Amino acid sequence: ENTPRMPVIWEHYQECTCCSESFIRSDHPIVADIILDRISLDYTLTLMAASGHQAEAAKQETMKKYKGEYILCVEGSIPLGDDGNYCCIAGKTAKESFLEAAEGAKAIIAWGSCASNGCVQAAKPNPTEATPIHKIVKNKPIIRVPGCPPIGEVMAGVIVHVVAFGRLPELDRLGRPKAFYAKRVHDSCYRRPYYDAGLFAETFDDKNAKDGYCLYKLGCKGPMTYNSCGTIKWNNGVSYPIQSGHGCIGCSEANFWDNGPFYER
Ligand code: SF4
Ligand code: SF4
Ligand code: F3S
Structure with a gap:
């Protein structure tokens, strides 16, 4: 009860927000228990009450006060084309924002296929040069949780593991938690x-x-x-x-939009 909750910064870049939608529907554990009891979700533009300057100030404070201690969650890919101008938040490009937040992070979680693999924005011809986060930051541990979106209980399980044990779950060679991605x-x-x-x-x-x-x-x-x-x-x-009644379209695999067709008939 006296242990401080783990600070978490949750960024939204090129995405559709369905990863967040999936996360808030986790049933075991119930996501309210995670947000209220396990983590301190200091910055997330979709779930926090604050917005604008107030929200950005909260992020800056967390990055300063908990340098080296907070978890950075990223939903969405990062556009590198045209100087990154396709996705800007609070006057910064997604790349600038990500590099700034990643610098003091203890670990990074790549939510969904956008952050893990580029997903739909990276489908040919990838007009924005959408890029998954592990290709931009290479000096931090990154947990990749692919899926479009990932299963809510998988997202909750990953974050609870990091908070409860203070370390990353066991990962496969692609950086995915083996507990959820070892089998087809x-x-x-x-x-x-x-x-x-x-x-x-x-x-x-x-x-x-x-x-x-x-x-x-x-x-x-x-x-x-x-x-x-x-x-x-x-x-x-x-x-x-x-x-x-619908076949799997491979939404947790890299380049699934380009590896179709989704339907054979
Ligand atoms: Fe949306 Fe899929 Fe990207 Fe998640 S991975 S933000 S569900 S497009
Ligand atoms: Fe395999 Fe798809 Fe057939 Fe299921 S429906 S057995 S996943 S090929
Ligand atoms: Fe995605 Fe296939 Fe599961 S499409 S939701 S990985 S069944």
Whole structure:
């Protein structure tokens, strides 16, 4: 009870904010418990009451007072094209803002496929030169949590691990937490027995698709995608894309927008 809460700065660059939307829906742990009891979310333009100069002052104060101690979360990619002018906040480009915040961070979390891989903004022809954060800062530990968006419970689990243990979770060679990204969606898919038996849906609305046949012939990328969708699922464990009748589009893999087509038929 007497331990000070971990200061967190959460930046928003080129993104759609659905990573934040996913995070606030985490059910276990409930995100209110994290924000109110575990961390001190000192700066986040979507969830904080303050805005404008007041918000920027709060960030500056955290960077100064907790230098080397705070966690920096980044949602969104960073545009390097045209001197970075595609994304500016408080008179600074996203790159300037990121470098400033990263300098005093203890560790950095790259939320979602935008910050981890560039995502939709980096899709060809990548007009803004959208760049994932690990290509800009190389001297800090970075946890990559890909997905468009990542599962809320995965995001909550990552941040709680860092706060509770004071260290990074075990990461794979791409910097992803092994606890959530060690297996392919295909490995825990409930349609997998049909795949193994060679039974495939031929169209999205045929009887076989509804009966649980494998969606591989319709373009499912589950065999090439590392994520926890088949086990943790979405919406508090209710379902996930494949259970809802839609093949995996590989949203947690790099360049998934360019690696399509999403649909084979
Ligand atoms: Fe939105 Fe996807 Fe980027 Fe998250 S990773 S901010 S959900 S576009
Ligand atoms: Fe694998 Fe996709 Fe078929 Fe599931 S639906 S078994 S993830 S190919
Ligand atoms: Fe994304 Fe595939 Fe899961 S599209 S949400 S990784 S099932």
